[in-house]
Amino acid sequence: MSDSIIQKVADEFRALSEPQGNARPPAGPAPAAAEPVGNGAVHGEPFVSPHPYATVLHDRRLAAEAQGLARRDTLLYLNGVTKSFDGFKAINNLSLVIQKGEMRAIIGPNGAGKTTMMDIITGKTRPDKGEVFFAGDVDLTHHDEAAIASMGIGRKFQKPTVFESHTVEDNIRLSLAGPRSVLGALVHRKDRAERDRIETILETTRLTARRKTYAANLSHGQKQWLEIGMLLAQDPELLLVDEPVAGMTDAETEETARLLREIAQHHSVVVVEHDMHFVRALGVKVTCLHEGSVLSEGTLDKVSNDPKVIEVYLGR
Amino acid sequence: MNRSIRWLLAGLAFVLFVAPAVAQQAADPAAIVQKFGGKQSYDDTEAVISELARTGDANVARALRALRDGDLYWRESDEAVFIGKRKGDDYEIFDPMTGEAAGTVPRGEMQKVRVKNSIRNAVTTALGSLTLGADSAAQRMRAAETLFSEADPEMIEPLDAAIASEEDAGVKARMEEARASAVLVSDRPAEEKAAAAKILANRADRESLTMLTRFAGATDDPVAKQAAEAAIVAIQNNIAFWNQMQNVWYGLSLGSVLLLAAIGLAITFGVMGVINMAHGEMVMIGAYTTYVVQEFIRTNAPGLFEYSLFIALPLAFLVAGAVGLVMERGLIRFLYGRPLETLLATFGVSLILQQAVRTIFGPSNREVGNPDFMSGAFDLGLMSVNWNRLWIIVFALVVFAALLAVLNKTPLGLQMRAVTQNRKMAAAMGIRTPWVDAMTFALGSGIAGIAGVALSQIDNVSPNLGQGYIIDSFMVVVFGGVGNLWGTLVGAMTLGIVNKFLEPFAGAVLGKIVVLVLIILFIQKRPRGLFAQKGRFVEA
Amino acid sequence: MRSAITWMQKTAAAATITAFSLSGAHAQDTKPSGEPIKVGILHSLSGTMAISETTLKDAMLMLIDEQNKKGGVLGRPLEPVVVDPASDWPLFAEKARELISQDKVAVVFGCWTSVSRKSVLPVFKELDSILFYPVQYEGEESERNVFYTGAAPNQQAIPAVDYLMGEGVERWVLEGTDYVYPRTTNKILEQYLKDKGVAAEDIIVNYTPFGFSDWQTEVSKIKEFGSAGKKTAVVSTINGDANVPFYKELANQGIKATDIPVVAFSVGEEELAGIDTGPLVGHLAAWNYFESVDTPENKDFIKKWHAFIGNDDRVTNDPMEAHYIGFNMWVKAVEKAGTTDPDKVIDALPGIEQANLTGGTSKMLPNHHITKPVLIGEINDEGQFDVVSETDDLVPGDAWSDFLPESKKLEADWVDLKCGNYDTEAKKCLGDTMAEKSN
Amino acid sequence: MLLARFLGPRVWILVAVILAAAILVPLANLALPPDHALHVPSYLVPLWGKYVCYALLALSLDLVWGYVGILSLGHGAFFALGGYAMGMYLMRQIGSRGVYGNPVLPDFMVFLNWKELPWYWLGFDQFWFACLMVVLVPGLLAFVFGFFAFRSRVTGVYLSIITQAMTYALLLAFFRNDMGFGGNNGLTDFKDILGFPIQAASTRAGLFAASCIALAIAVLLVGWITRSKLGKLMIAVRDAESRTRFIGWRPQYVKLFAFTVSGIMAGIAGALYVPQVGIINPGEFAPVNSIEVVVWAAVGGRGTLIGPVIGALLVNYGKTVFTAAAPEFWLFMLGGLFVFVTLVLPRGIVGTIDHGWDALRSIRRAKDAEKDESGGDAQAVPGPAE
Incomplete structure (x- = not known):
């Protein structure tokens, strides 16, 4: 923990001393992801000040403005994010933008950094450097998991993690959006609105019949759905869904794809998945990660025909 | 004290100047030795000693040494004095002057010549005066040392004479220091005292500091005073330096004890995740094995006593390892994946083992002796280094290195690491995981047993032995970082040194409390210990 | 059951x-x-x-x-x-x-x-x-x-100190485990020594916790204190388990009984059974009984x-x-x-x-x-004590020490006064000891 | 009452039994003649009172261990601190009846030559102040310790070991006579509490009843907490701490709440314990004592309300019986019991019964071909994960 703080201080220091480094976003070394955002204005007017520090300040102001422009309408904005574990770069200068209301599929071979990316977005892991913004201007690197979850980013894990000692209903009840104070929970009363909400979610996730079952006794697919139900209960702006159909039957996979499309009507969703059939069934824009950075992006057909992608998937 | 100085003086003068000439005319020493016989008061004994010292006959040294060591006896029937050596229920007796054997006598017929500390001191002084002129440089050295601490102005002249005829440089230096200490308290001129202060400043130990301080307070002469004060500052700096060194040394030594106690736990707890509350009892079993080995050697092969620890080491490893093996097979293996439950079960085992040892060996302390190479100390500057502490440090490091080698270089170590990292995968690769578990636990327990051999040299061997180390061991492993042997090493040494640097200021109790609080605070900063396992699979 | x-x-x-x-x-x-x-x-x-x-x-x-x-x-x-x-x-x-x-x-x-x-x-x-x-x-x-x-302290501690003073000891280390027996005993001894004219800087009092086992620093402190030129002795009220490592450390640092004798009040034959007494010969204990008597x-x-x-x-x-x-x-x-x-x-x-x-x-x-006799014994190499001094008469146990200011005035007598803490100045029984028995 | 439905009949039976004991035992002791068959001899009342205090202590540990998964190896510290707060009040009540007759200073301060009462002893002559401290001191320690430890995400064995370090440090500190808490001897020789002589049978009976009532309240309190949404959250934290974070909860505050409440409960147990056993000394801080509490909870069944109570009563009753009946062998029995329980009854006595009952029920349901196979009682959940 202290490491990351030190790291952060060091980064800030570096940002101070070399403003035209990673502080200027899409002009950085990984422009691939930043197509939709224009920033020609910054490049257009070189600024020379008689005083070096004034130059620094000016550059930083411009950089900030550029960022603000770039981020304004995004829901999730990752820029130049890097994270390494013991020298291994799990995420390497990753830049990724999700628009509001978008549903995005992320594919990539094992070790491409998908899970680490999720960890960074949800606050479990702090990046070594780079920016992570939510809803335009919330810097996610400054918040912990609980705060990020409360802001409206929900996450479903690769391995379904539900509260096995609780019933399906209680799992959802604990996840319902609402105050998160401890003493509030102590004096909490179940009310009509809460029951209705739970009812809706149970129906959406096809778990109504199992509402009193302990989560431990659910089948694998049901646990996946329960976890998605818990996500819905949080009513998040953005859902991060990690391999939702791993280990599912074809029928279940179909059903899950339908469920996700349904959800995507009211939420932004990022799905990480291996299963190409499933991704095709989703029918959304696809980003392919490789070795911690974006390899290709576009429709599934475009991505799957990209020679770089073909090389990564087939070439080894 | 004063009286003994006077004998010493007398003896010294005698030996140096008169003895060679008049020795033949003096009273027969053998007859004087016989005066030790019969019931007598300590004062009587002391008088006989001084009488013997006055003979100046080096032959009486045998009887005096026997007296000091409590080996001098007199026969009840005729009050004749002999040197006695116990042999079963009898004494073998020897002539006090010649050392010739004089047969065996039942114990009941002999009475010991009673001694106490003041008698032993008198004997030492007498022996000193008798042997100052002796050929042995070591004995002359000892005499000079004695004179140094006595610091008697009347000794200046005899010392001058001795210095003049001394050939051994080392002894000569000691004699000069002795002379300087005497000069300081004499009424010699100030310049001479200033010179003496310089000599003492070069000696630079606590005794010379005391003398100089006393002198600086007493003298009126500005020159001598200044010299003394300069010397005092120099000595104080020297002492302060060596005090720090001493603290480091003590810290390392305490650290090595902690390391020994914790290193087995670093395996059973650190590597296997078993919260082994019976770890201390494994250490205890090792210590008791040492006891049994020594008892066996004492009765059957006394000559092997010096090697008893080396014999005990493998046995302790095997015995404690076997107990560990039984524990693992019978208990722990049912509890993998439930670390907190191993705490309860092993706590139960620790109670049972403690009571078992209490039942078998009795509740009181057992005697484990130190072989000669583990006894005594030597001086390094102003710091005294105990042989047993030194060997324990060396031993702890050797055990650490060996364990590291086992883990990193042997097939067993490879399999162990494989099993702890991914049990299922290891099993799929054909590793017999139950066997590896059993061996790992036995190894950890065996190492604890080995630690017990070393700890038996400095601590009680009692059923409570393990209890004293268990908490500290867990602190060390957790502080260092679970699952990392290097963490255990650094953790143990750090805690040892911090503790020893705190002790002089805070006292033993507060020092320990502070260390505990520091550990608690440290864990806040690094919740996984000093050498935390890193990587993205470690759950935050 | x-x-x-x-x-x-x-x-x-x-x-x-x-x-x-x-x-x-x-x-x-x-x-x-x-x-x-x-x-x-x-x-x-x-x-x-x-x-x-x-x-x-x-x-x-x-x-x-x-x-x-x-x-x-x-x-x-x-x-x-x-x-x-x-x-x-x-x-x-x-x-x-x-x-x-x-x-x-x-x-x-x-x-x-x-x-x-x-x-x-x-x-x-x-x-x-x-x-x-x-x-x-x-x-x-x-x-x-x-x-x-x-x-009681007057049947053990004070005669032991008297003996050592007779042997020429001028500097005192009062070393004890931190609990009430050593605290009180040392308090009494400190007062007693000062009454006998020992200077305050010639006494140090030190406490260690129960079961203390790392004596290196403490023993070297004693060694340093004892190197001041005056004859020094340690009065040990160290309890039970801590004694063995203490004596082992003394022996290892080369402190002999002839240099700095240690007189202990809690070390008897049973405790010595756990130590090789060879290096300890000459250290002392004060008791009312020795097996060797x-x-x-x-x-x-x-x-x-x-x-x-x-x-x-x-x-x-x-x-x-x-x-x-x-x-x-x-x-x-x-x-x-x-x-x-x-x-x-x-x-x-x-x-x-x-x-x-x-x-x-x-x-x-x-x-x-x-009433008890007070014996001072020196440890011998058989794990026993040789009596070196013995009080002439039996010493009556004194419940309230005369060397503590608060207890000087107290007296215990269950025959005539029917009181365990009778204040001889105020002429009354303190506390409720009396009250409880009379009703 | 709302709680009735909430807690289930078994808990109410337990509460009823405890409250019945609170009334009947004092009655059987005071009102019945000594030769009556149902007479409870006076010496048993404080002994049973001690068990009840231990039961409360075990319950407090269960709240953090059984429900939140924090294995505290330092709960004895809170117990002892509560005990010391009460002991200080009792010491002040002695007044001039001490052996030196000093009206203000306790005896041990007199013979250590203390001239005046240290500041932290002020106020303890008032019962209300002592009661406040009984709650405040352990509660504050638990809060501060918990705040830092949980904020830093110290978990699992690391947490267990630093709780042990905490109680060990306190043990050493309270051993020091310079601390002004009587050193190794602690506080003892109490005379009266609230004006009642502490050795009178009626006072003892009153204390016993008070302990029972405290235990009953604690059972209800823990029942209420664990059956509330917060209780479900606690179990969620116990089973999948990081998951709770990703749905927006801050598990550190959940833990802190449980730890603080638990510390206060332990403190109250200690305060009731001291007047009944008549002594409080640093030995109560010994890490081994804290481990024993864990054992009681484990034997009875953690994660249940009844388990720790039954475990504490059983183990301590066994200790009383066997230390007298088999003084040389009782440690074998005690040690054997721990091994047996962990091997054969990993859920503890109550947990095992529950589990068996649950399994039985699900078999029956399976026969009925019912799709819903779950049980109703939240206690019968699958065994707590570590």
Whole structure:
């Protein structure tokens, strides 16, 4: 923990001393992801000040403005994010933008950094450097998991993690959006609105019949759905869904794809998945990660025909 | 004290100047030795000693040494004095002057010549005066040392004479220091005292500091005073330096004890995740094995006593390892994946083992002796280094290195690491995981047993032995970082040194409390210990 | 549970009878009959204090067995009731209550540490029973229900210091474990030494925790203190477990008894059994009894002990002798009172005399302490002590030290004053000791 | 009452039994003649009172261990601190009845030559102040310790070991005579509480009843907490701490709440314990004592309301019986019991019964071909994960 703080201080220091480094976003070394955002204005007017520090300040102001422009309408904005574990770069200068209301599929071979990316977005892991913004201007690197979850980013894990000692209903009840104070929970009363909400979610996730079952006794697919139900209960702006159909039957996979499309009507969703059939069934824009950075992006057909992608998937 | 100085003086003068000439005319020493016989008061004994010292006959040294060591006896029937050596229920007796054997006598017929500390001191002084002129440089050295601490102005002249005829440089230096200490308290001129202060400043130990301080307070002469004060500052700096060194040394030594106690736990707890509350009892079993080995050697092969620890080491490893093996097979293996439950079960085992040892060996302390190479100390500057502490440090490091080698270089170590990292995968690769578990636990327990051999040299061997180390061991492993042997090493040494640097200021109790609080605070900063396992699979 | 106790006792009794019939020493005089008189034994058999207390339990079993052979008490047999308070102080109180209320014992022999005594004290007062306490302690106490057969500070510490002063000691290290016995003893000694003209800078007092095992720094401090040119001695009130590492460290740092002698008040034959005494020869201990004392009574006692325990290597020590004296005094008092009723026995006890094992006759005093000889012994290489000094007369135990300002004015007398803490200045009994008994 | 449905009949039976004991035991002790068959001898009342205090302590540990998964090896510290706060009040009540007759200073301060009462002893002559401290001191320690430890995400064995370090440090500190808490001897020789003589049978009976009532309240309190949404959250934290974070909860505050409440409960147990056993000394801080509490809870069944209570009563009753019946062998029995329980009854006595009952029920349901196979009682959940 202290490491990351030190790291952060060091980064800030570096940002101070070399403003035209990673502080200027899409002009950085990984422009691939930043197509939709224009920033020609910054490049257009070189600024020379008689005083070096004034130059620094000016550059930083411009950089900030550029960022603000770039981020304004995004829901999730990752820029130049890097994270390494013991020298291994799990995420390497990753830049990724999700628009509001978008549903995005992320594919990539094992070790491409998908899970680490999720960890960074949800606050479990702090990046070594780079920016992570939510809803335009919330810097996610400054918040912990609980705060990020409360802001409206929900996450479903690769391995379904539900509260096995609780019933399906209680799992959802604990996840319902609402105050998160401890003493509030102590004096909490179940009310009509809460029951209705739970009812809706149970129906959406096809778990109504199992509402009193302990989560431990659910089948694998049901646990996946329960976890998605818990996500819905949080009513998040953005859902991060990690391999939702791993280990599912074809029928279940179909059903899950339908469920996700349904959800995507009211939420932004990022799905990480291996299963190409499933991704095709989703029918959304696809980003392919490789070795911690974006390899290709576009429709599934475009991505799957990209020679770089073909090389990564087939070439080894 | 004063009286003994006077004998010493007398003896010294005698030996140096008169003895060679008049020795033949003096009273027969053998007859004087016989005066030790019969019931007598300590004062009587002391008088006989001084009488013997006055003979100046080096032959009486045998009887005096026997007296000091409590080996001098007199026969009840005729009050004749002999040197006695116990042999079963009898004494073998020897002539006090010649050392010739004089047969065996039942114990009941002999009475010991009673001694106490003041008698032993008198004997030492007498022996000193008798042997100052002796050929042995070591004995002359000892005499000079004695004179140094006595610091008697009347000794200046005899010392001058001795210095003049001394050939051994080392002894000569000691004699000069002795002379300087005497000069300081004499009424010699100030310049001479200033010179003496310089000599003492070069000696630079606590005794010379005391003398100089006393002198600086007493003298009126500005020159001598200044010299003394300069010397005092120099000595104080020297002492302060060596005090720090001493603290480091003590810290390392305490650290090595902690390391020994914790290193087995670093395996059973650190590597296997078993919260082994019976770890201390494994250490205890090792210590008791040492006891049994020594008892066996004492009765059957006394000559092997010096090697008893080396014999005990493998046995302790095997015995404690076997107990560990039984524990693992019978208990722990049912509890993998439930670390907190191993705490309860092993706590139960620790109670049972403690009571078992209490039942078998009795509740009181057992005697484990130190072989000669583990006894005594030597001086390094102003710091005294105990042989047993030194060997324990060396031993702890050797055990650490060996364990590291086992883990990193042997097939067993490879399999162990494989099993702890991914049990299922290891099993799929054909590793017999139950066997590896059993061996790992036995190894950890065996190492604890080995630690017990070393700890038996400095601590009680009692059923409570393990209890004293268990908490500290867990602190060390957790502080260092679970699952990392290097963490255990650094953790143990750090805690040892911090503790020893705190002790002089805070006292033993507060020092320990502070260390505990520091550990608690440290864990806040690094919740996984000093050498935390890193990587993205470690759950935050 | 009851049957389990009887079973235990039967086994114990059978074992002892076998032991004695083998030794063939006794022809039974009269066979005791009738309802047995129960004697409670309250010594820790597990936990940290088991190391010292287990022996006392065995000693008591032996004494009771002996007495039964001699015809019991009042013609009735004695029956020991053994419990294990497990070195757990509140458990001492619980077990004491159980012994008195449930087992209805006539008397209890037990406790070692001060805290265990303090813990059971209210129980004995409340239930009005008798406790014999066999261990040297800090004094500052005299209770109607307790008889102190161990040494008070004036029966151990002060004569020891006197002896060392006679040997030319001028500088003093008072080294102790941090609990009430060393604290009080050192306080008394400090005052005593200052009264004798020892300068404040020639005394250091130092405390270490229980079970302290790393003595390096402490011992080197002593060494440094002792290198000042004056003859230095250590007065050790170090408790139990910490002693072995302390002595081992002394030996290793080369401190010989001839340089800096250590006189200990808590180190006896039992403690030395765990140490190689070769390097310790000449260090001292002050007690009221040593196994090496050469008297017929002592020889007899040691012989019986070895026969009873079935091991010739087991040593005897001072608290065992205290139990020997205490037990025999109780027997005499019961015979004198003609009943085991605690109130009558308590009244009968002061004035009872009993030959001790060192050749004198100890007497129970009105303050519930006894008269004892004080012996100073030097450790020899056989793990025994050679007596080097002995007080001329028996020293009466003083409940309230004259060297503590607060207790100087206090006096204990349960015969005339009926008070354990009588203020001789205000001429009244302090606290509620009196009040409680009078209503 | 709402709680009735909430807690289930078994808990109410337990509460009823405890409250019945609170009334009947004192009655049987005071009102019945000594030769009556149902008479409870006076010596048993404080003994049972002690068990009840231990039961409360075990329950407090269960709240953090059984429900939140924090294995505290330092709960004895809170117990002892509560005990010391009460002991200080009792010491002040002695007044001039001490052996030196000093009206203000306790005896141990007099013979250590203290001239005046240290500041932290002020106020303890008032019962209300002592009661406040009984709650405040352990509560504050638990809060501060918990705040830092949980904020830093110290978990699992690391947390267990530092709780042990905490109680060990306190043990050493309270051993020091310079601390002004009586050193190794602690506080003892109490005379009266609220004006009642502490050794009187009626006072003892009153204390016993008070302990029972405290235990009953604690059972209800823990029942209420664990059956509330917060209780479900606690179990969620116990089973999957990081998951709770990703749905927006801050598990550190959940833990802190449980730890603080638990510390206060332990403190109250200690305060009730001291007047009944008549002594408080640093031995109560010994790490081994804290481990024993864990054992009681484990034997009875953690994660249940009844388990720790039954475990504490059973183990301590066994200790009382065997230390007298088999003084040389009782440690074998105690040690054997721990091994047996962990091997054969990993859920503890109550947990095992529950589990068996649950399994039985699900078999029956399976026979009925019912799709819903779950049980109703939240206690019968699958065994707590570590």
